[in-house]
Amino acid sequence: MSSPAIVGFSGNITRPSKTRSFVDLIVQDIATRHGLTGRTYDIDDVGPSLGAAKWSRDLDDRGQAILTQVIAADVLVVGSPTYKGSYTGLFKHFFDLIDPSALRGKPVLLTATGGGERHALVVEHQLRPLFGFFEAFTLPTAVYA
Template structure:
């Protein structure tokens, strides 16, 4: 039996990245619950071929391998830092390269980070429509975390952790768990 895969993709270009850590946290929680192998990438991992690419075949082999993992994932965790009220340009560019049917029915948890609460609707007004275009199965609970929810790049907010657990529970209901874990209320 092939092991399930959870892939996280972060739209961040800088390292260290709170967004990549946040996406990684969520992807790890999902993987643990469904007995999957997690892999987390950020836009930087796709390398220098991404900005000039006009189609997937323009990506170098390393970048194509990441895209193939994203497309083959049983669950996708997609997150971006907020940049001028939306996701980052290269995050969008990556998804512009994909076939419109390539994510159809794929369970996706949406996440975003930002400097403050005023950008919290990025997940609903920017990310959800993007994945709606692809007919992905986005989980009802999306998660936004601001700078105050992190300490030294680590998620410390209990409220955000509970919200993340809610999204994890939703995706587990879709793909199935391999072990029982108590859920946060």
Template sequence: MTGIIGFAGSLNAPSRTRTLVETAVQRSAALSERASAIVDLADLGQGFGTARKLSDLTPQARQSVDRLIAADALVIGSPVYKGSYTGLFKHLFDMIEPEALKGKPVLLTATGGGHRHALVIEHQLRPLFGFFEAAVVATGVYAAAEDFADGQPASAALLSRLDDAAAQLASAVNEAGRRRPPDLAASAA
């Protein structure tokens, strides 16, 4: 099993998006007893923006994308600019085959300067992952700048939503693991 992989769709470092994704991944992984890792948009390298298909990516970038596709579950996060996710964030998902994420448990997160962007999860991210037929958990987590203190998620409402969403993702990934057919190599041993 590959565990729960987070994708932070921000080029900034440090990044509130990265911190939010990392917190959600850590909580979900602890509840599901799975390994975890984070892939940052910056990990895809400078040539990512000009790639037209996955085979155009550098080996390092392709390895990062393959980790996302192979994950047991995903925590996806994007900063919000002008009411939507970024172009490079969308560019990644434009290159992934629709079947690659079918049925995969996904927790959606987003960050923005204020609460006026809070519906980005429902109006932008959920339809995108609905196209992939991913198993998106019910609770999405949006965080505004004021929800952070010293660069960490801090507001009680945000932490409560993170707990709810992490529990939903952990439950979904554990349920998906129970439905997965046994590994043929393991049964042959």
């Protein structure tokens, strides 16, 4: 039996990325405190097949492996840099490839990064409704930096 896993997924599209570092910091802290296995991924890890994928089966092997780990995680930490008041398009596209029932009941910690106070609304106005659609259990407190 494998140990419980916490998986982070960041919507950053460039590296180095403050958002990926932020998500990974949270993942590693939770993993260490609670004896979980922790991994963090981002758009770049999924690879170039993401942009052309209409279905999850269209992802290359690496992309499918990451998608599988996100779905199988016991806890998710998701985050995106804020672009024009929302998450990145490829972040949304990645989650569009997931079956609507696959994240039902999964604990999800929402995070975001942005350039000012107004960007903090991305968590409540964009991320929470997205994961509400999946019927995931979004933790009541989100983290914005």
